[in-house]
Amino acid sequence: MSEDRKRILELLAEGKITADEAERLIAALAGEGAARAERSEAPRRSPKYLRVIVDANDEGHATKVNIRVPMQLLRAGVRLGGLIPTHAREQVNEALHDQGIDIDIGKIKPENLEALIEQLHDFSVDVDDDSAKVRVFCE
Amino acid sequence: MIALMAHVVVEPEHGRPIRLWLPLFLVWLLLVVLGVLLSPLIVIACLIARMNPFTTVWRLCRVFAALAGTHIEIQSPEAVVLVTVI
Numbered sequence: 667m668s669e670d671r672k673r674i675l676e677l678l679a680e681g682k683i684t685a686d687e688a689e690r691l692i693a694a695l696a697g698e699g700a701a702r703a704e705r706s707e708a709p710r711r712s713p714k715y716l717r718v719i720v721d722a723n724d725e726g727h728a729t730k731v732n733i734r735v736p737m738q739l740l741r742a743g744v745r746l747g748g749l750i751p752t753h754a755r756e757q758v759n760e761a762l763h764d765q766g767i768d769i770d771i772g773k774i775k776p777e778n779l780e781a782l783i784e785q786l787h788d789f790s791v792d793v794d795d796d797s798a799k800v801r802v803f804c805e
Numbered sequence: 806m807i808a809l810m811a812h813v814v815v816e817p818e819h820g821r822p823i824r825l826w827l828p829l830f831l832v833w834l835l836l837v838v839l840g841v842l843l844s845p846l847i848v849i850a851c852l853i854a855r856m857n858p859f860t861t862v863w864r865l866c867r868v869f870a871a872l873a874g875t876h877i878e879i880q881s882p883e884a885v886v887l888v889t890v891i
């Protein structure tokens with residue numbers, strides 16, 4: 667028996683609440699418990715696509731970009747990236763470093779990507795600038 | 806599910822719009838035939854690059870297979886470009 671239910675029964679025994687009130691409280695508790703169980707048991711759907719939406723308006727030139735990339739393609743790309751020979755990987759890392767991106771692509775493994783994708787459910791990036799609006803999210 | 810069709814639309818501001826339905830399943834068939842014919846070269850290239858040829862080909866195939874669902878749409882004053890892989 668849960669603590670809440672025990673407390674309700676104690677209140678009923680002490681005469682602080684009526685039988686009807688106790689029944690309503692227990693029913694409310696049961697409903698809340700069921701809803702909580704449903705929330706925890708419902709499988710979280712893994713995102714299927716990465717979406718990038720850009721709405722730019724540069725000096726009157728409106729440009730819209732709408733990209734949808736399947737997560738499967740990202741996974742396959744990371745696995746393919748694992749095949750890059752060491753010397754080529756070093757060159758890629760250097761080029762990225764020159765662009766201000768300090769990433770060692772040799773350390774990006776498929777299992778890392780899986781962990782990342784698992785956390786992407788609520789992922790959303792919104793950049794709202796005077797000249798452009800950028801939205802990156804998963805669906 | 807492997808990508809079977811690609812819809813490509815290019816609509817320039819001035820000029821004729823291009824609308825293409827590309828049957829990718831035919832492209833895959835051609836690639837398979839080409840891959841078999843060029844397999845000795847692919848194996849040699851992979852060995853030179855110190856890569857496992859079977860893993861390389863398998864992972865490339867997975868990239869092609871994962872293309873389904875890709876959607877790229879760019880609208881600018883100069884042109885509209887739409888690529889959808891089905």
